[in-house]
Amino acid sequence: DIVMTQSPDSLAVSLGERATINCRSSQSVLYRPDNKNYLAWYQQRPGQPPKLLIYWASTRESGVPDRFRGSGSGTDFTLIISSLQAEDVAVYYCQQYHTTSWTFGQGTRVEIK
């Protein structure tokens, strides 16, 4: 199975400041035939189910604010929240869907400093 590792496990950011979350996969999630990275990001607010933010590593889901930006390719990916808002307090997960194990990272908790 592909192992997804996120860093850091948690971070505290001031309102309006940037939050950066990293995700590394144990093998490439880039599928050469379509040149797409099979990598998604989810947000899980306290007491809520996960919500899809980003797919294909960098495509925002409909309705997701543009302060959320995904980037990266192959095995290294980043989620940036450009200007943290109070409603962004949550745990963020990366997930690979390149193989039939659909593995998630361990999660990164984002809090307000």
Added chain:
Amino acid sequence: EVQLVESGGALVQPGGSLRLSCEASGFTFSSYSMHWVRQAPGKGLEWVSYTSSSASSKLYADPVKGRFTISRDNAKNSLFLEMKSLRDGDTAMYYCARDRRSSSGWSVSYDAFDMWGQGTMVTVSS
């Protein structure tokens, strides 16, 4: 309204069985592959099982293989997870989730999960 609603979670003794249900509404359920994902208390997300839209392909995570069975009834817009020989480690919130794109159902689809239910809690304890 487009939604998924899980039910069937309960407190069950080790070795027991349980059947979870997920009722879909607001979209053409029969056109989408579906998943079960679980989350132990205070822990991260763990994919559990997959079924293609036609139920021709079914997959399971290693920890549940041979004990859990996924099924669906497209006429009733419902997804199920039959759980047997339950263990302490199966204690979790169980979510059903939908693939982002519709698919033909004849092969495994590889996609992100764009819709999730609120979850149903399964507690395995004596």
